């Protein structure tokens with residue numbers, strides 16, 4: 001056994017130990033969340049919009065933005081989850097995963113989620129887009145802006161939004177699901193982006209909450225936020241047993257993945 005080989009062995013062994021102890025994630029029917037099965041990602045709290053979806057602002061825009069359906073009645077599109085490194089059929093808590101939109105992709109890249117810096121039109125009441133620091137800065141700048149009105153960047157904020165086009169096992173495409181205890185008795189989860197858990201080692205050990213950030217036009221983008229965004233996962237097939245063959249579902253998946261991109 002050479003060094004690389006034994007290192008891989010130790011890594012797999014450690015991950016196996018880890019996975020034996022980490023929490024299992026459940027869907028809204030109480031079944032284990034499974035690899036490769038399409039689920040709708042819905043907000044736990046009613047009246048906070050619909051499920052997550054993928055959208056494009058114009059006919060040719062790529063990659064797709066991951067956004068929230070404005071209306072609660074809409075589930076959005078299904079997404080699938082795949083563990084990084086371990087080839088497991090179930091998705092575990094705090095374990096690095098790749099998340100993919102289960103739709104026919106009109107763009108050349110992948111359907112894999114990635115975090116990328118995007119300029120969004122500032123929403124004045126939105127604490128995330130207009131942080132206190134920015135507000136203070138704007139206050140001081142106001143007088144200056146009155147004289148000098150060609151500051152084109154004052155109405156946009158750079159937000160780390162989620163789009164498609166990611167690559168498996170890359171820091172910007174590295175997510176995890178953790179349980180949150182927001183409402184006792186209701187099982188819900190927080191999605192996080194944890195760059196350090198995938199690909200080449202990066203500095204820092206920070207995971208960022210993934211939630212919805214609203215721009216000036218009222219569009220809800222999935223992005224890194226300081227807020228929590230508790231979600232539940234609902235199988236897009238309805239309830240099924242975890243003992244069912246995954247291959248059957250993969251075949252079904254291809255048929256079910258009807259394009260539901262909302263072209264604005």
Ligand SMILES: *[C@@H]1O[C@H](CO)[C@@H](O)[C@H](O)[C@H]1NC(C)=O
Nearest residue numbers: 056057058061062063064065
């Ligand atoms: C995603 O959102 C950003 C910000 O609004 C926009 O500039 C970009 O064109 C959008 N991408 C698509 C594919 O619509």
